[in-house]
Structures are given as structure tokens and as C-alpha cells.
Amino acid sequence: MSEIQSEMEVNLGPQEQLDVRSMSKEALARLEAVTKLDRPLAWVSTLFPALSFVAALALLAFGYGGPVEIAIMLVMAIPTQAGIVIGFHRLCAHRAFEATPGTRWTLGILGSMAFQGPIIWWAATHRRHHKISDREGDPHSPRMSGDGIWGITKGLWHAHMGWLFDKESMRYPGWHRYAHDLYKDPVILRVHMSYFTWLLLGFLIPTVAGGLITRTWMGAFLGFLWGGPVRVFLTSHAIWGLNSFCHVFGMRPFEVKQDYSRNNIWLALPTLGEGWHNNHHAFPGSAAAGLKWWQIDIAAYVIRGLEKAGLAYNVRRPTPRMVEEKEAASVALRQRLAAAETKTVATP
Ligand SMILES: [Zn+2]
Numbered sequence: 001m002s003e004i005q006s007e008m009e010v011n012l013g014p015q016e017q018l019d020v021r022s023m024s025k026e027a028l029a030r031l032e033a034v035t036k037l038d039r040p041l042a043w044v045s046t047l048f049p050a051l052s053f054v055a056a057l058a059l060l061a062f063g064y065g066g067p068v069e070i071a072i073m074l075v076m077a078i079p080t081q082a083g084i085v086i087g088f089h090r091l092c093a094h095r096a097f098e099a100t101p102g103t104r105w106t107l108g109i110l111g112s113m114a115f116q117g118p119i120i121w122w123a124a125t126h127r128r129h130h131k132i133s134d135r136e137g138d139p140h141s142p143r144m145s146g147d148g149i150w151g152i153t154k155g156l157w158h159a160h161m162g163w164l165f166d167k168e169s170m171r172y173p174g175w176h177r178y179a180h181d182l183y184k185d186p187v188i189l190r191v192h193m194s195y196f197t198w199l200l201l202g203f204l205i206p207t208v209a210g211g212l213i214t215r216t217w218m219g220a221f222l223g224f225l226w227g228g229p230v231r232v233f234l235t236s237h238a239i240w241g242l243n244s245f246c247h248v249f250g251m252r253p254f255e256v257k258q259d260y261s262r263n264n265i266w267l268a269l270p271t272l273g274e275g276w277h278n279n280h281h282a283f284p285g286s287a288a289a290g291l292k293w294w295q296i297d298i299a300a301y302v303i304r305g306l307e308k309a310g311l312a313y314n315v316r317r318p319t320p321r322m323v324e325e326k327e328a329a330s331v332a333l334r335q336r337l338a339a340a341e342t343k344t345v346a347t348p
């Protein structure tokens, strides 16, 4: 196991419990109350953006909306997606780098606006996905619903968004233990506890922007529609595509033990680099998922920029030699498996 991978394993610490001593009674009560909202929020976060997307397209056909609304959507979509990819995923779930408090606040707030759940819950769920990828207990594996076209279709649905409605996948018992280290980070804990404030802000900003730019109530409404739920629809489906499509279709340069992760270039752009999902499963603790010069990874470029500006430090990346060694090991493993298969066929 590479150093970069083992470091991530250390952070998982499943035997450690949530350290509640540092949390106030009110904070604990709020944490508990949020869990009761899981199911309603699953409906709101899936159905509301989807219906809004259809409504926005219909309004566009009738001349309501245009370049201003699309610009508002993009100005909201890119930073909030960066909040998920760089803040929730690479910084918190994998500790692929460290960042100054201001940077942690910024990334945490932006990610919270994406409507994908509070940061510590998100990171804990994702860590469990890596710990038991495509095995019993993986919150969103497309590989646990049987083989054949029907099994894979059912699996794709579950991995994409069905898991959000499944209590066991959403909030399995003791999920906190996957994130004990994050509760100890006062910035991340505060971002987590104030999740709904940032979520609402993510809808308020485009509404105000649309109103101010057009100076009309209709402009405010269209700003809300495109910069709010339409933006959430597009960014969420791109991220969910990593859980579903990237564990079924695509290229697999690395043989990663017991998982089906795949690379998909078409998902690399809308997820700011996360489409290199097999690379990511091979080097989960790396701040970069694109490992070749041509593998576009916008999040990795941003992290490099933050590092140059002194806002990110201790950035972990595999060396070219580590990548080559893992590639060679994958080729050798495939050859061994093919040879074993030929032997089995030859000797009935
Ligand atoms: Zn995965």
C-alpha cells in the first residue's frame, strides 16, 4: 500500500467515537434534529431541482431567460462545485491537503450551498464508500443489486440518487465514527452546524443578482430559478454520476482491490476533475485525480494556485514513479488473472 493511501486509512479510525465533550447541549440537539429531516430533504434535493430544470427550459422557450440567467447559473455553479470537490471531498474527506482557516471557511460555505448535505456527514459517507467500495455496506454502490441489465440498471439508480431515500445508506448506525477528526476542527464543525444558513444563501445570492441586474421582479425570479435549483440540478447530477456511471462504465488503468471504479473524461469537466475516478480510488489521498498531463483536473490546478498563494499547504500528490509502479502492478495482476482463467478453462 502506498504511503498516500495508508495515510488516508489512518484518518478513518473506525474504532474511535465521536468526541461530544467539546460540543454544547444545544449543538448536539441541533445535530440530532437534522437527522429527522433526511427523508424530506432527499425529496426536496432531488425533485425540486429536476422540476425547476424542466420549468426553466419551458420558460426559456417562451422567451423568459437568456444569457443573463445562464451567466448567473455558471457563476454560482462553478464555485459551489469547487466547494464540494476541493472542500468537501479532497480537503475534508481525504485530508489531501491542509488549508488556512479562511480557506476552510470559504470552501466549506461554497460546498454547503450545493445542497448535498452538511460537510461532516458528506465526508463521513464518502469515507465509508472508500473503505468498503462496491461491497456490503457501501452507501452508494451500483454493484450490489445483481448482474445482468436489470441488476445493473437497478444498481445505477441506487448509486445515482436512490440511496438518498434509503435510511441504511444515508445514515448508517455510527456514521460519526468516520469523521472524528473533522469534529475536532472548529472551522469545519461550525460550517457543518450552520449548514442551512449557507444553503439558503446559495438561493438568495442569485435571486438578488437577477433582480439587481434586470431591475425587475421577473429577473429576480429567473435569477433564483437558474442560479438556485437549476444550478443544483446540474451540479448534483454530475457528482452523482461519479457514484453511478464511474463504477460501471469507463477506463480502468489501475486494478484497485475489490472495487469497480472507472475513469470518464466526459465527467471530468463538469466535476472539475473528479471524472478520473479510477485514478482517485488508486490514490485516494492525492490532491490531484488527473495523473497525466492530458487528464484535465481543474480542482487540482486550483489547489496548486492556493498552495502558491500560501492558502494551502502539505499538499499530497503521488510521484510519477508511484503512478508508474501502480500501473505496472495492475498490468501484472491482470496477466496473472488471465493466466489463471485460461488454466481453469483448460482443465475442466
Ligand atoms: Zn467511488
Ligand SMILES: [Zn+2]
Residues within 6 Å of the ligand: 089, 093, 094, 126, 130, 280, 284
Ligand atoms: Zn474520494
